[in-house]
Amino acid sequence: MQIKKYYLLLLFLLASSISFSQTAENFYAGRTITILVGSGAGGTTDISSRVIAEHLKRHIPGNPAIIVQNLPGGGSVTMTNYLYRSAPKDGSVLGYSLPGIITAQMMEPRRARFDGRKLNWIGSALKYTGIISVMSTSPATTIEQAKDTELFIGTTGRGSPAHQFPMMAQALLNLKFNIVAGYESSNDVVFAMERGEVHGQSSSLQAWAITRPDWLADNRITPLLYMGPPDPLAVPGVPYLRQLVSSTRQRALVDFIEIGSQMGWPLFAPPEVPINRVETLRTAFNSLMNDPEFIQAIGLTVRAELQPTSGSELTLFVETSLDTPDTILSEAKSILGLDGR
């Protein structure tokens, strides 16, 4: 055992000395990059990661192979914990998470055992515009009507962004939402809307373009309210949560609830990766964002237009977000009913 350990140690030292002396191009040539995806197979997160993996390799000097592994659980927290603590810190393993990963660090510090400030952000290709839409036959179809008329909004559960947006909107705008939680997936909520069990849900416009393109075209659903970055596909004239609030406190709460949607689906490397490799990956990612083949593939698979954020922009955004004052954080938690955490 003792001998084996020394042998391994020697091997490790050897390997690490080789890897530190390499240029990024030499490093990636003939190597395989692993992207760990913090969600199960299927769905926007998984599919977009696979499209990125497929096209990113052309932009990295040395043309490495890129494979995708799913490591679902805890809203990508399981994956990020693993990446932060256990993955090799040489740029051969990257993480791709759900939009809410930084919010998770702020809301659940006990579970999220990573620090967003130390992760190396490479970039994000898509943003998430949250839209609360209701069936056009619902008793209320504008935000003004929703202040007096009860609307059933279906969600998967209190922990999900699709629950948090209507909760926050309800608190800030005094809406009469009756939020029915517990559906298995947002697809099941769509189905519940179709059979009249609930009136609406919060999701993204792209999600509608995937699940029910005909509903959008035939105006069978009406968007009530949206948040996050203005969606390039957005229907004009839909009220914007940010514009409906006035006080500094309310704006700060909107900022907080929008963190995930502004970040979108980020790609990142663990801490302590050699800086030249991080830069190589960032450059590759930026050039991927201008690759027409990639743009077409994303449009086809997740029905979204690109809304790229570069690695340096993400880094800055994460730092600002993590500086959210504790008073705002605890108020947000109490509005969302998550004070127990």
Add this chain to the structure above:
Amino acid sequence: MFEMALSALEIVFDPSRVVIVALGVIIGLSLGVIPGLSGIVGLSLLLPFTFDMDPFTALAFLVGLQAVVATSDTIPAVLFGVPGTVGSASTILDGHPMAKQGLAARAFGAAFSASLLGGLCGALFLALSIPILRPFILSFGSPELLAFCIFGLSLIGVLSGGNPLKGLAAAAVGLMIATVGEEPNTAIERWTFGSLYLLEGIPLVPLALGLFAIPEIAEMTIAGKAMRKEHGVTSTWGQLDGVKDTISNFSIVLRGSGIGSVLGAVPGIGAPVIPWIAYGHAMRTEKGASETFGKGDVRGVIASESSSNAKEGGALVSTIAFGVPATAAMALLLGAFLIHGLSPGPDMLTTRLDVTYTLVWTVALANVLGCGICFIFARQLAAIARIRVGVLAPVVLSIIFIGAFQATRQWGDIFALLGFGLLGWVMKRADWPRPPLLLGLVLGGLLERYMFISFQRYGADWLSRPIVIGVLLITAYSILKPFITDLIKRRRKKDMRYVIRFKPNSIDTTFWFNLAIIIFFLIAIVGSWQWDFGAKLVPQVIGWLGLFLVSWQLAATLWLRTESIDPAMTHGKSGSNIKNSDTPSELDHLSNSEIRRRTTGYFSWCLLTLTTALLIGLLPAILIFLISYLRIESKESWKMTLAVGLGSWSVSYLLFHQLLRVPWPASFIGDLMPGLRAIGATNLL
């Protein structure tokens, strides 16, 4: 429409596509055989390879793969009592006892032919239901699903065979386990102990493998002998007997596949429940089934298998027509549709009907190919059961370890596997039926979900919906019917009476196990006392119910006896000694102390492997386990040890590490030196 169907037939039977479907079928069959792997793994792995195919070929490939996973998952279920996928758990109940009686080939014959017919019925259902699909599926809301869950729970009585009390208590344990995780309405974390693993509940795969597979392998090694040799000389084509069984029980096939395809189409019922419903239905309606089911009755195999293949056609229906995937595998298939530019929804039933019919034909073709392949090799497969236990057990056990780990790819999977393995073993020894526990777990989450949604949305009005009323009436009838017959029978058996007298000799394993379950429910009741109403309602109700059932059970074992009034027949049975529907034990030839010694040995090996894995990684630990078990425990020659150990490990290595690229959990050594994970040769740590 008919023309569409014909032109789609041409598309599917294009020779190059038949080859692709066959390839998909072979991959699907291989995935079904390996416990823990299912169609999901294959679909996510192969999806990228279909990018360059035309949509018809790509979907035929993937659908072909998915359609036959439910065919081959029978093989480990019958041979070892190990569910190949969760859907085959109910096949174990009769399939495995058949193998023990030397009838493995016959069980295979019946299972594969029932699968084939079931799969074809599923495809037919898919084809015929296209015009009426939307209104049918839309009539299933949360209240209807809730009613179905209640109906599912009523099967527990049937599945507990001779002892409904133990069955209900086991189901209560399953329902309680289902409450683990974050409660969606209150965000309260129930019994998660701060762990991320438990946040989303205990995954089904390690639980099912633990509950069924670990105890079966334990029994095999403890008994120390291979399963009985094949019967007689006539069994060159033993599987043909099975085919005859299927044909003579064709009505079971029809009903099983009807249940499978209809319930499979309804999103939200969940694939694991469906074969149980078919099994329970057959048990209730077939002549003499309550006596023979669970002891190697081929009709049990036929019922489960026909429904589990039929459900794939059904599940495809709701995916195509609504974009609502009924199962996880269908969610991936939905992704494949999108990648190939097809939007599931009404279009698929009108303008893109060609695609839909292509899928129908693919399901049919895949089933024919899949069952054909399995059928031809049934005898060779059955021969596996004759391999020496000392060689077979470690190989199967190592696959179970790695397979269980595929559920979430965290250490928790292995802990859950061993924890539930131990529970399963104790339940088996204490004569508690295990199927109700699994069913309780599967239904528990659904029941709670649909109950809260139904009440929040409709109040008490959910009870007034026609389908709900219908389903609940059927449920009530099927629960009450046995009681009524029982009452009539008891009146006839007037010469029997209950005697209340303390029986000191009944303080045995069963007693201690009952006591442990009582403590389990007490802890659950106390632990959930402080929670918000929404989070504690179900745990409290189940807790008190379970407590009541087990206490009654305990009291009955300690004090209650039935005696004949006629003094000549006084050596009556104690109330709880009737054999349950679980698989019967093979250990009668061993003394209790010997069993205890060997059990300790077996679980020590499991525990040792876990510890080694934590230290140096799962795959390396498996290699050490295989070599040392074969050499030390089975006393095989070095030649045999290395051949079997290295051989089977290399297969696992190539499959899981090289092909599936499984991210292995962090071991102690790996965490000490993360750099090792970057090197090709040492990235197993």
